[in-house]
Amino acid sequence: xxxxxxxxxxxxxxxxxxxxxxxxxxxxxxxxxxxxxxxxxxxxxxxxxxxxxxxxxxxxxxxxxxxxxxxxxxxxxxxxxxxxxxxxxxxxxxxxxxxxxxxxxxxxxxxxxxxxxxxxxxxxxxxxxxxxxxxxxxxxxxxxxxxxxxxxxxxxxxxxxxxxxxxxxxxxxxxxxxxxxxxxxxxxxxxxxxxxxxxxxxxxxxxxxxxxxx
Numbered sequence: 703x704x705x706x707x708x709x710x711x712x713x714x715x716x717x718x719x720x721x722x723x724x725x726x727x728x729x730x731x732x733x734x735x736x737x738x739x740x741x742x743x744x745x746x747x748x749x750x751x752x753x754x755x756x757x758x759x760x761x762x763x764x765x766x767x768x769x770x771x772x773x774x775x776x777x778x779x780x781x782x783x784x785x786x787x788x789x790x791x792x793x794x795x796x797x798x799x800x801x802x803x804x805x806x807x808x809x810x811x812x813x814x815x816x817x818x819x820x821x822x823x824x825x826x827x828x829x830x831x832x833x834x835x836x837x838x839x840x841x842x843x844x845x846x847x848x849x850x851x852x853x854x855x856x857x858x859x860x861x862x863x864x865x866x867x868x869x870x871x872x873x874x875x876x877x878x879x880x881x882x883x884x885x886x887x888x889x890x891x892x893x894x895x896x897x898x899x900x901x902x903x904x905x906x907x908x909x910x911x912x913x914x915x916x
Contacts, residue, residue, distance in 0.1 A: 788846050789859050799832040
């Protein structure tokens, strides 16, 4: 009996895509919860340890983006996933490069008990490599976006990233002057919202305790 070997790769490919989407959703939800010191505090609430509201917010943003593309008649494959996926890749490359620079600056003042490899050698090795990759990406955006020269997303995406960077710096300076406690918690992840979680660690538990008191 002949076996159709074309089915397995297709099924594996679809399973891989589903797993990638699930991983992205979980990561985005967890990130939203950790950023609740800056974002609405409700995003820090959990249900059974899961970031319920951060997950719902992430799903809502994704659904809104899909609806906008559907109304605009855009191609979901070439315009939605390809363009936004490429933009996300460029954005991640920028963040990683900036982070490598920040690591060097952070540990240059205090070793914080970290070994030399982690605080100096690895970042200095990574920084020129990351900068080189980022340079190639930024100078070849028309090829990445498949545009005819510097038009469309090849121009709009860098401008958007620059605008977001300026807004982020302004927001950081504002937090440092108006909410220094929140500013000091930047980069601490879920530990930054520990006091809020201690007061309301779980939305379901909070309702259960309220009911018991009544």
